[in-house]
Amino acid sequence: MLNGLRVLVVEDDPAIAMDISDLVERAEGEVIGPVGSLREAKQTVKADQGIDAAVLDVNLSDGDITPVLESLRARKVGVVVYTGSGGLPSGVGERHPDIVVLQKPVQPGRLVGEIQRACRSVSV
Template sequence: MLNGLRVLVVEDDPSVATDISDLIERAEGEVIGPVGSLREARQTVKADQAIDAAVLDVSLGDGDVTPVLESLRARNVGVVVYTGSAGLPSGVGERHPDIAVLQKPVQPGRLVGEIQRACRSPNT
């Protein structure tokens, strides 16, 4: 289903990060990470130019994921936000109305489907 797509997972809850990573691998994707902090996510995005998609939690222990999201979008990387909070930080949704925002938990097939969709049209 994901056919070797390289998917960055940014999630600070280790059990959720493991679940997402396992799901991506079962869908034949390659997991980058998972990473659990804003600092680590920024370093990963800076160092790895071959990211096809990302699943991002909004609220991390050291800040919100907006800088990482903006950097990925500037590189035309498909993004799916997977969060337990109310949604995207103020202004982000207005700048990127096409980003799928999924409230935890969702059915595994839905998350995989949104990753596929985000890769087909990352910045439409």
């Protein structure tokens, strides 16, 4: 399904982060992380140029994910936002109308499908 795609997981709830990571691995993807803070996510994105996709929580303990999301999108990385909050931070949805926002929880197959779709949409 994910066929070796390298997927960055940014989630500050350890149980949810492990669930997403396990799902990515079962779908034959490679997990980067998981990372649980904005600071760590920024460092990971800066250091790793081989990210194919990302599953991002919006609100982390040290800030919202917007800078990481913008950096990934500039590099044509497929992004899926997976959040318990209302959605994207102000202005992000207008700049990136194609980003899928999933409200926690979702069925595992849906998350994998959206990761695949996000990767296809940025490679076109």
